[in-house]
Amino acid sequence: MAQLYSENTSNSEQLKPSKKTVKFLIDYSKSLNVVKLNKTNYEFFLN
């Protein structure tokens, strides 16, 4: 029974987001800067 239920659904393993999307997220994260001043968060993007 354990062997039966240990199989991952093959469809979800093959599906991945586009490389462009992942690259965008990594770049977005690198450029996003958050500064907290007086309990307010200020977000700005570095070039």
Added chain:
Amino acid sequence: MSTKSLSDAQLVCNYISGDENALSILINRHQSRLYGFIFSKIQDRNAADDVFQDTFIKVIRTLKRGNYNEQGKFLPWIMRISHNLIIDYFRKNSRMPKFKSKNDFDIFSIISDDSLNVENKMVDAQIENHVRILLDELPNEQKAVIKMRIYQDMSFKEISENTGVSINTALGRMRYGLINLRKMIEKHKISLIN
């Protein structure tokens, strides 16, 4: 220590501390699971990419703002975010073209509509609400396994990894959870049929 062996919690901590590579590892680790879940609901690659992107944008902003409380539940957290964004997606795309039948010809005499009518949808929603209430009555371990299996579509292998128990233990909790649910339904004479 290899970065690939770090837990999600440790990677999140590293990311908040400024390690951008930790985010890459987290995305790489969970992208198939998350994207597969999104695509299974939306069935459109471009839209699924958008939802995936929006999910992680929310994750990045929350982590960078310092608003995340680490409770060892990173994957359920991002799954919940994507679930809510999927609902938003369907709400935005709910506009359908209208068709008015003429007196001499009714298209619906040829085309049948198998979807639930409004009354049945309300009954369905009520049944789902009753099920959720019954689930809350279960012991926490059984409730957690059933929720992960049914609502988050996780395999038992993933459930066992997430909860730190063996697959057989997870299976057992699922089985006893369902038995207890049936007992509660019989005891309270609840009808869950639409």
